[in-house]
Amino acid sequence: MTALALKGLYKEYRLPGRQVAALAGVDLAVAAGSLVTIVGRSGCGKTTLLRIIGGLEKQSAGEVAFDPPGARIAMVFQEPRLMPWLTVEQNLALVMRDQPPDEIKRTVGRYLDMLGLGGFKAAYPSQLSGGMAQRAALGRALCYNADIILMDEPLGALDAFTRRNLQEELVAIFLKHNKTILFVTHDIDEALILGQRVLVMADGRITAEVAVPFPYPRDAAGEPFYKLRAGLLASLTSPPAQRGV
Ligand SMILES: Nc1ncnc2c1ncn2[C@@H]1O[C@H](COP(=O)(O)OP(=O)(O)OP(=O)(O)O)[C@@H](O)[C@H]1O
Ligand SMILES: [Mg+2]
Known part of the structure; x- marks a missing residue:
């Protein structure tokens, strides 16, 4: 079953001149x-793609279709974007507002424990390290119980x-909850450790795709990855075409 279909997606930004x-x-x-990973040079359109899928931005042309049509989508950004005036627990609970309080408490507690933040429920974001805050942001996306999780270099x-550690946790969560995940990264090893498919983007298009048929958990230093990594590197280092309309 296809959870997400993009057709002829086009986005044009107008800058002065x-x-x-x-x-x-x-x-x-x-x-x-x-679990699909996306790699590509800076500026190739990865964030734009996720923002359009997530409804934060409107495409200039083309179609985004979800199955089911009302699919719930969560987004995890490169920086945690927690609400500074709420505790860790409250930040996660915020996305579950429509649910019974005991269910919220149970779910939030479960994910915080899973992400090693059980002892920091009452802490404020400013009291967390960067990695802890990013784990909290991941927990928030999981509490939202999204069908599709869009991740824009969340571990960068x-x-x-x-x-x-977080790559391992993400794989464990993916295997357990069977989410559809689109994960953008600059790191080829990360793309290979996580992705069942790795898409290469260049100049606003998907220019290559590599299937990664290995079971989890993976060790990107292992031999089967050599060839895949070399292929990905080659497609990433080919010279960028001139973009612009
Ligand atoms: N709001 C905007 N207004 C104008 N141009 C934009 C806007 N957002 C992105 N762009 C342009 O669109 C192109 C793609 O940007 P995007 O942020 O999607 O790249 P990216 O692949 O996520 O890069 P990075 O790896 O650096 O995060 C870039 O040329 C960028 O300058
Ligand atoms: Mg980006």
Whole structure:
């Protein structure tokens, strides 16, 4: 089953004296319950793509279709974006407002424990480290019980160790809850550790795709990844075409 289908997606930004084609024709079908990673040079349109899928931005042309049509979508950004005046627990509870209080407490507690934040329920975001705040933001996306989670370099600002831990947690959550996840990253190893498919974007288009047929948990240092990594590197380092309309 296809959870998300993009057809001829096009996005043009008008800047003074110039137009930028941030997306220049994206077609994509994402299977329900799959984890797709997206890599690409800075400025190739990854964030624009996620923002349009998430409804934060309107495409200039093309279609975004969800199945089911009212699919719940959560977004995790590169920085945590927690509400500074709410505690960690309240930040997560906020997205569950329409549910019974005991259900909220149980769910929030479960995810905070899973993400190693059980002891920080009453802390405010300013009292957390960057990695802890990012884990809280991930917990908030999970509490929202989204069908589709869009992640825009959520681990980019973290140290290698915390990043590795969170990659493992994300895989565990993905396997357990069977979410559909679109995950943008600059890191090829991260894309290969997480993605069942890795999409390469360049100049507003998807220019290559690599299937990663290995079971989780994965070790990107393992031999099967050599060839995939080399292929991805080659498609990422080919010279960018001149963009602009
Ligand atoms: N609000 C905006 N107004 C004008 N141009 C924009 C806007 N947002 C993005 N762009 C342009 O669209 C293109 C794609 O930007 P986008 O943020 O999607 O790239 P990205 O792949 O996410 O890059 P990065 O890896 O650096 O985050 C860039 O040329 C950028 O300048
Ligand atoms: Mg971006």
